[in-house]
Amino acid sequence: MGPDEPRAAHPTDFPGGAAPSLAGPPPSPEAILRGLDPEQLEAARSVRGPVCILAGAGTGKTRAITHRIAYAVATGVVPEQQILAVTFTTRAAGEMRGRLRALGAPRVQARTFHAAALRQLSYFWPQAIGGPKPTLVDSKLGLVSEAGRACGLQLDRTGLRDLAGEIEWSKVTQTRPADYEATVTKANRTPPMPARDVARAYDAYEELRRERNLLDFESMLELTAAMITDSPQIAEQVRSQYRYFVVDEFQDVNPLQKLLLDAWLGDRDDICVVGDPNQTIYSFAGATPGYLTGFSAAYPHATFVRLVRDYRSTPQVVKVANTALRAAGSAGTAREHHLELVAQRPDGPEPAYTEYDDEPAEATSVARKIAALIESGTPARQIAVLFRVNSQSAAYEQALGDAGVSFTLRGATQFFDRPEIKKALHTLRGAAQGDDAAPLVATVRHILQQPQIGLTETAPEGRQAREKWESLAALAQLAEDVATERAGATLADFVTELQARAATEHAPGLEGVTLASLHAAKGLEWDAVFLVGLTEGMLPIIYAEEPEQVEEERRLFYVGVTRAREHLSMSWSLARSPGGRKSRKPSRFLDGLRPASPSLAAQRGERRKQARTAQCRVCGTTLLEAAERKLGRCLDCPSNYDEALLESLREWRRGVSTEQKVPAYVVFTDATLQAIAEHVPSSTTQLARISGVGAVKLERYGQAVLALCAGEAPERTGADEGETA
Structure with missing residues (x-):
């Protein structure tokens, strides 16, 4: 029945097992409110319902609602055990529980609609229905x-x-x-x-x-609502257990979920809902923003709070998001609830708009840009390629693989279901039984490096081997995160954290570029986002014909844009295949966003002009390939370089990649190291001229590289010691 199913009906199963308590005393009410902005503070202090929080993308809604819950508990408004916080994904529920633990409210129940319903239905089944329990499919x-x-x-x-x-x-x-x-x-x-x-x-x-006595997820919600509605005794027990409700992502609620929520509430109104009509993207599945936009009609005395300070994205990204929504053709209720984001971060790079001849050219160029970002210091796990439909993924899997860039597919095998992770968890649980006071990070890495598990110091070759390595490396990195957040954390504490994450599918981040559909990307964020395939017929999708369907597609574009913290790249191609008819048009959602740009012919002419400026320093031939331009010579032209220096650079790179727990190419690619060995720079100015040595890498590794080029041993820097920028 899933990870949230109780093993057997037991009184403690209904309210839910208590989360681990904090080691020290819970924070004071004043401490809980510290650091909130004025609007978040207003939300946190509005501890009595009904309350509606309209929260734009990146405005800290999870922070606001968890601090509101913790403040209500700390001030005695409601006991922890009588709060039910409902969200839509187990990942979001797990994140909420983690924050509440840190705020001194570990016993608050934060669950999905389905998990909460399943626990109640399982608990009350004998008295409400009787007979054998159905099997959940x-x-x-x-x-x-x-x-x-x-x-x-x-x-x-x-x-x-x-x-x-x-x-x-x-x-x-x-x-x-x-x-x-x-x-x-x-x-x-x-x-x-x-x-x-x-x-x-x-x-x-x-x-x-x-x-066949089977139960699907929808029937489970319906049966739970009916059970509460039809039995006064059960209704009284449920409503005495839970009397304080918080519902996240309220714009995504469907009529069946609303039916269950109404059954939980009864005639009470101590409810806080949080949502953003601008992020309504599941209407095709029955969700409706009407419950959110109509909250004032249902509760005329409700408190309304608007969160518009965007802490996630740069002003340049926020401008794209706001402009895209201003062009929406909808009016009325949705327009009344429109949230104009106000950027809080410093300026960043301007968003990029790029047109390509065909899809393979688009995918290849995006992969090269991603490789360049990684070389300049952006972690691969902080980069995403987002598309409208999953079938668009294949071209980017191929292009990233060809570029030597690791990637993960969101929606593939769940992290905690992977064989290597199951084996690692089993071994870690066994080791945690002993009285081991060894440092957490060293202990976890020692266990994961055992031959039967297989974590190595550097990433192996081959896609499947690399995926296994990345999974294990993510566990090791999580141990470091736990040790940093909780001084003195033990292996038993780490195992408890892993079990909680496994139960909520809250996987640690993997070191690879994320490939995901726009729908799957909701609720996530990255430093760099590439929105690809932005053509009419794809976004908006071809079957979006009615005005409201088109506006939902616009909101989907808005969701994609607001996933980016700093780098935002938008692209489209005129044809599907090389040599194909270039009949595609850029998405209408780009109108008013992209600046006037030169034609493709002019862009190609400029690239050829730039290429003519790069000539082989040996034979004078024009260099067209990226690897040749990086080396400054044809690949087959002779070149004298110090082989000992190149080996020293490679040995240094191995040490840095091991310390930082990243693949070696993330530090410097082979081509960049060879270019350094051929040019032997003696100053930062000369080193900066070598392709692949960007500003971030120059600052992080420049002195070490120059020392090696001078025949000296490099000093250990913060970066060498494992710090990341």
């Missing part, structure tokens, strides 16, 4: 396939997923099979197949599910 696809065959439908995998999605939409909007055809017509919704066929398959699916 993680995926509908098998049952949907069987139902489709029973109705004579021939479905491929795509059709099967579309039908399963349509059944989910029907259930969250409380649409019964008999009402489906009329409902989709009224909603102006285009079903993936004839509405009559969907209704037949939906009816067959529900019949099979009931016959």
Whole structure:
């Protein structure tokens, strides 16, 4: 049934097991409020509901609501055990619990709708329903396939997923099979197949599910709400247990979730909702911002707080986000709740807008730009490539692989389900049973470096081997983070942290560029974001025909833009394949954003002009390849260089990469080291002229490299000792 399922019905399972308590006394109310901005402070002090917090992207909404909860507990407004904070992902729930522990409120229940419902349904099942408990199905696809065959439908995998999605939409909007055809017509919704066929398959699916005593996630919410509504005794017990509610991402609530929330609340109004209508991107799945934008109508006496100070992104990124939304054609309620972000960070680089001939050229160029960012000091895990549909990922997987850049696919195998992580956790748990007072970081690294687990000092070659190494390296890095945050943390403390993260799917960050769809990127952020494939028909997607559908696509673009902290790059290609017809148009969402730019022909002419300025220092031939331009000569032209110096540079790089726990190429690529060995720079000015030595790397490694070039031993710097910028 999943990680949140209780092992057996037990009184402690209903309110939830207590989280680990803090070692020291909880912070005072004044300390909890310290450091909040005026709007966050207003939210935190509004401890009695109803409260509506409209929070723009990057404005610190999680900070505001966790400090509000902790302040309510610290001032005696409500006991911890009577608070239920609801969010939409286990990752977000885990993050919220972690913050609440740090704020002295470890027993607050922070859960997803589904996790909270499952615990309650499991606990009350014997008295409310009785008989054998149903089995919760993680995926509908098998049952949907069987139902489709029973109705004579021939479905491929795509059709099967579309039908399963349509059944989910029907259930969250409380649409019964008999009402489906009329409902989709009224909603102006285009079903993936004839509405009559969907209704037949939906009816067959529900019949099979009931016959086999199966429960899907939607039925679980519906049954929990019905159980509370139909039984006064259960309703009284639930409402006496939870009387203080916080709901995050309220713009994403669907009618079925609202039904359950109303059952929890009863006739009370001690509720705080948090959301941003500008980030409503799940309407296709039944979510509606109406509950958020209509909160004042439901609760005329509600307190409203608006968070607009953006702490995430530079003014340049914020300007793109604000401009994109100002162009929206919607009016009325959504316009009334529009949030104009106000940047709080210093200036950063201007966003980049780039047009390409075809998709492979776009992917190759993006990969090169990413490699350059990594060389200049941006960690790979702080870079993301975001696209509209998952099928766009393949070109970037190939291009990044060709460029020697590691990457991770968001939505691939869950971190804690990976075999190497399961083995590592098992070994760490066993080691934690002993009375070991050894330093946490050294102990964890020693365990992970055992042959049966396999963490090595440097990343191995090969994609699968590298992915395993990156997973284990992420565990080692997490141990360092825990040791930094909690002085004196033990291996047992670390294992407890890992178990909590595994239960909430809160994986540590992996050292690789993230590839993700725009929908999957919501709630995340990176230093550098590449929005790719921004063409009409892709964003907005071709089937977004109605004005509101187009505006939802615009909000999806807004979500993508606001994931970037500093570097934002937007690109599109005119054709799918090299030599193809260049008929694509840039996305309309770029109108008014991108500056007037030279034509592609002019851009290519400028690149050729720049290329002519780079000539081989041996034979004088024009250098076109990046590796040749970096070396300053043709690859096959002879060159004299000190082999001992090159080996010294490589040995130094190995030491730095080991200390910093990053792949060697993140320090300097082989081509850059060879260029240094050939030029033998004697000053920072000369070293800075070598391609691949940017300002960040010059400051971080410059003195060490120059010392090696002078035949001296480099001094250990902060960077060499593992510090990162």
